[in-house]
Amino acid sequence: MNQAQRNIKRAERTGLDASIVPVLLSGGTGSRLWPLSREARPKQLLSLTDERTLLQQTVARVDDAALFGAPIIIANAEHRFLIAEQLRAIGREATVMLEPVGRSTAPAVAIAALTALRDDPEAIILAMPVDHMIRDPLGFRRAVAAGLPAARAGQFVLFGIRPDSPATGMGYINIGEPSSAVPAVHHVGGFVEKPNLATAKGFLAAGSHLWNSGIFLMSAKAYLEELERLAPDVLTACRAALSGAVEDFDFVRIAADAFAASPSISIDYAVIEKTDKAVVVPVDIGWSDVGSWSALWKLGDKDDEGNVKSGDVVLEDARGCYLRSDGPLVTALGVDDLVVIAASDVVLVTRRDRDQDVNKLVARLRANGHRAATETPAVHRPWGYYQSVHSGERFQVKRITVNPGAKLSLQMHYHRAEHWIVVNGTALVTRDDETVLLRENESIFVPLGCTHRLENPGKMPLNLIEVQSGPYLGEDDIVRIEDVYNRV
Numbered sequence: 001m002n003q004a005q006r007n008i009k010r011a012e013r014t015g016l017d018a019s020i021v022p023v024l025l026s027g028g029t030g031s032r033l034w035p036l037s038r039e040a041r042p043k044q045l046l047s048l049t050d051e052r053t054l055l056q057q058t059v060a061r062v063d064d065a066a067l068f069g070a071p072i073i074i075a076n077a078e079h080r081f082l083i084a085e086q087l088r089a090i091g092r093e094a095t096v097m098l099e100p101v102g103r104s105t106a107p108a109v110a111i112a113a114l115t116a117l118r119d120d121p122e123a124i125i126l127a128m129p130v131d132h133m134i135r136d137p138l139g140f141r142r143a144v145a146a147g148l149p150a151a152r153a154g155q156f157v158l159f160g161i162r163p164d165s166p167a168t169g170m171g172y173i174n175i176g177e178p179s180s181a182v183p184a185v186h187h188v189g190g191f192v193e194k195p196n197l198a199t200a201k202g203f204l205a206a207g208s209h210l211w212n213s214g215i216f217l218m219s220a221k222a223y224l225e226e227l228e229r230l231a232p233d234v235l236t237a238c239r240a241a242l243s244g245a246v247e248d249f250d251f252v253r254i255a256a257d258a259f260a261a262s263p264s265i266s267i268d269y270a271v272i273e274k275t276d277k278a279v280v281v282p283v284d285i286g287w288s289d290v291g292s293w294s295a296l297w298k299l300g301d302k303d304d305e306g307n308v309k310s311g312d313v314v315l316e317d318a319r320g321c322y323l324r325s326d327g328p329l330v331t332a333l334g335v336d337d338l339v340v341i342a343a344s345d346v347v348l349v350t351r352r353d354r355d356q357d358v359n360k361l362v363a364r365l366r367a368n369g370h371r372a373a374t375e376t377p378a379v380h381r382p383w384g385y386y387q388s389v390h391s392g393e394r395f396q397v398k399r400i401t402v403n404p405g406a407k408l409s410l411q412m413h414y415h416r417a418e419h420w421i422v423v424n425g426t427a428l429v430t431r432d433d434e435t436v437l438l439r440e441n442e443s444i445f446v447p448l449g450c451t452h453r454l455e456n457p458g459k460m461p462l463n464l465i466e467v468q469s470g471p472y473l474g475e476d477d478i479v480r481i482e483d484v485y486n487r488v
Contacts, residue, residue: 019065019067019068019069020062020067020068020069020124020125020126020144020148020217021068021069021070021071021072021112021116021120021123021124021125021126021220022062022068022069022071022072022125022126022128023071023072023074023108023109023112023113023116023125023126023127023128024055024058024059024062024071024072024073024074024094024128024129024130025074025105025108025109025127025128025129025130026044026055026073026074026075026076026079026083026130026131027074027075027076027099027102027104027105027108028042028043028044028129028131029042029043030042030043030044030131030290030291031358031359031362032291032292032293032355032356032358032359033046033048033290033291033292033293033296033358034348034358034359034361034362034373035341035343035345035346035347035348035372036048036324036326036341036343038372038373038374038375038376039078039373039374039375040078040374040375040376040379040380041079041082041376041378041380042076042079042131043131043290044058044129044130044131045079045082045083045086048290048296049133049290049296049299052090053086054130054131054132054133054290055083055086055130055131056086056087056089056090057133057134058128058129058130058132059071059087059090059092059094059130060090060092060137061134061137061140061141062126063092064141067141067144067145068126070093070094070095071094071095072094072095072097072112072115072116073094073095073096073097073130074097074099074108074109074111074112075096075097075098075099076098076099076102077098077099077100077253080096080098080251081380081381081382081485082380083096084096084250084251084382085403095115095252096250096251096252097111097112097115097245097251097252097254098248098251098252098253098254099254099259100253100254100255100256100259100260101256101259101260102264103259103260103262103263103264103265104264104265104266104267105127105214105266105267105268106227106231106234106265106266106267106269106270106271107234107237107238107259107262107263107264107265109125109127109216109223109267110223110224110227110234110235110238111238111241111242111254111259112125112127112220113125113220113221113223113224114220114224114238114239114242115242116220117220117221117224121221122152122219122221123219123220123221124148124151124152124217124218124219124220125217125218125219125220125223126144126215126216126217127215127216127217127218127267128214128215128216129214129215129289131289131290132213132214132287132288132289132290133286133287133288133290133299134285134286134287135285135286135287136284136285136286137285139283139284139285139286140283140285143159143184143281143283143285144159144217146182146184146185146281147159147182147184147185147217147279147281148217149181149182150179150181150182150185150279151217151218151219152219154219154222154277155185155218155222155277155278155279156216156217156218156222156223156226156271156272156275156277156278156279157185157216157217157218157279157280157281158173158188158212158213158215158216158272158278158279158280158281159213159215159217159280159281159283160173160175160210160211160212160213160280160281160282160283161210161211161212161213161283161284161285161287162210162211162282162283162284163200163203163204163209163210163211165204166197166200166201166203166204167200167211168194168195168196168197168200169194169291169356170194170211170212170289171191171192171193171194171211171212171214171268172191172192172193172195172200172203172209172210172211172212173188173189173190173191173209173210173211173212173280174188174189174190174191174192174208174209175188175189175208175209175210175280175282176188176189176280179279184281185279185280185281186279186280186281186282187279187280188278188279188280191212191268191272191273192209210280210282211287212268213283213287213289214268214289216267216272222277223271226271226275226277227270227271230270230271230274230275231263231265231270231271233262233263234262234263234265234270237258237259237261237262237263238259238262240255240258240261241254241255241258241259241262242254242255243255243258244258248486249485249486292355292356292358293322293339293341293350293352293355293358294322294339294352294353294355294356296308296322297321297322297339297352300322303315305318305319305320306319306320306321307319307320307321307322307323308321308322308323309323309324310323310324310325311324311325311326311327311330311342312325312328312329312330313325313329313330313331313332314329314330314331314332315331315332315333316331316332316333316334317333317334318332318333318334318335318336318338319335319336319337320336320337320352321335321336321337321338321339321340321352322338322339322340322352323338323339323340323341324340324341324342325342326342326343326344327342327343327344328342328344330342337351337352337353338350338351338352339351339352339355343376343377344377345372345376345377346372348361381408382406382485382487383402383403383406383407383408383456383485384400384401384402384403384406384456384461384462385400385401386398386399386400386401386466387399389465391473394469394470394471394473395467395468395469395473396467396468396473397465397466397467397468398465398466398468399463399464399465399466400420400454400463400464400465400466401461401462401463402425402427402454402455402456402461402462402464403456403461404456404458404459404460404461404462405456405457405459406455406456407453407454407455407456407484408453408454408455409453409478409480409481409482409483409484409485409487410430410451410452410453410480410481410482410483411451411452411453411478411479411480411481412449412450412451412452412479412481413448413449413470413477413478413479414448414449414477414479415448415470415471415472415473415477416448416468416469416470416471416472416473416477417445417446417447417448417450417468417469417470418445418446418452418466418467418468418469419443419444419445419446419466419467419469420438420443420444420446420454420464420465420466421441421442421443421464421465421466421467422438422439422440422441422442422443422462422463422464423440423463423464423465424440424460424462424463425440425456425458425460425461425462425463425464426438426439426456426457426458426462427439427454427455427456427462427464428454428455428456428457429444429446429452429453429454429455430451430452430453430454430455431444431446431450431451431452432450432451432452437457448470451481453482
């Protein structure tokens with residue numbers, strides 16, 4: 001028996017008494033799912049396959065106290081309040097650590113591993129994207145438990161998906177020999193990144209390769225040791241970034257300059273494809289990376305003609321289409337194999353076999369400076385959101401929704417006045433030295449230069465219409481005097 005086998009036997013004898021720390025990676029923008037997924041609200045924060053967002057589904061997937069501890073979420077700082085609201089909506093808590101800039105997955109996992117080791121020197125972490133879907137969460141948890149002895153023995157456990165098509169946009173893992181110590185685990189024979197169609201067909205026919213799910217189970221200590229050996233610049237930057245981290249409201253802000261000094265590199269390239277400790281658990285758990293509109297078509301409930309519809313959609317003589325409306329009525333007549341996505345501000349039309357190229361369209365919009373490339377019509381804030389309804393010369397009309405118990409900053413404007421009309425709910429308005437309680441169908445005028453604040457003291461969302469008037473209506477005409485969210 002070699003040393004690795006002895007380590008695995010020792011790990012098995014310890015049982016499953018220590019909790020795994022889920023590390024949920026919430027970077028990325030999912031630009032191939034534009035126009036619904038954008039930088040301001042990426043796909044993991046969208047409800048694409050059921051009422052819950054992909055982030056909420058992922059958190060629920062690791063909500064098993066017998067196997068998992070409290071999750072660590074590594075997230076874009078711009079999404080922090082959206083993430084907090086989505087966690088609150090499902091009654092879950094997590095440590096949310098904010099990346100000041102994107103540096104791919106190797107640094108993100110390093111930050112989480114260093115954090116986990118502060119509480120447990122033997123911590124096991126499960127690093128996983130939050131923008132994937134798994135239809136069999138129980139099977140997923142069983143697979144994680146099966147790989148746990150290998151992870152405790154210092155091996156890096158991957159989870160390989162049995163392919164059902166010759167996908168050319170996936171990374172592949174070559175299945176090696178089964179482990180003599182842990183039957184569910186196989187050695188890794190190598191990696192192939194995005195093979196051509198002929199190669200992918202060969203893999204499928206031979207059954208020799210698995211899709212790389214991007215989910216990794218490993219000892220935090222072992223990961224950091226391999227990172228120090230293989231990519232020391234990453235670890236040095238992450239240690240400095242974590243030592244300079246500060247708490248901000250309910251979040252942990254990673255030190256910006258130190259983290260930005262890290263190379264931008266994936267965990268695959270930095271460690272997994274170079275280490276000799278990688279093993280894989282083959283799984284069939286209904287996994288999808290939800291990486292394109294055709295992937296959602298494949299997952300969706302189809303009518304007799306193979307169409308998937310979501311929202312206000314009417315079809316006649318259409319086949320094999322994916323049509324979704326988050327706003328206007330969408331109709332289609334005499335078409336085949338199309339993707340039609342209607343957001344409130346933009347419509348995408350493409351053939352299903354070209355949907356992998358949607359990110360090229362987004363890149364062109366970005367190069368042209370078009371706001372729709374990155375921004376959504378609904379602008380989310382820690383207190384709720386607003387959306388522009390109509391605008392013209394010297395005026396703008398917005399819809400504003402304030403969450404129960406939330407309040408905007410105490411502020412003033414130099415260039416605009418505002419008129420608020422309550423649609424439903426209750427509004428508590430501060431206007432200079434007075435406080436006014438407004439109910440449905442009541443309104444108030446906020447003159448230019450007036451110090452004011454809007455609050456929702458109720459238990460239901462507050463919805464109101466805001467009419468702005470003045471020579472300049474930009475969002476940078478806000479002077480915050482007091483803000484519970486520590487914004488400037």
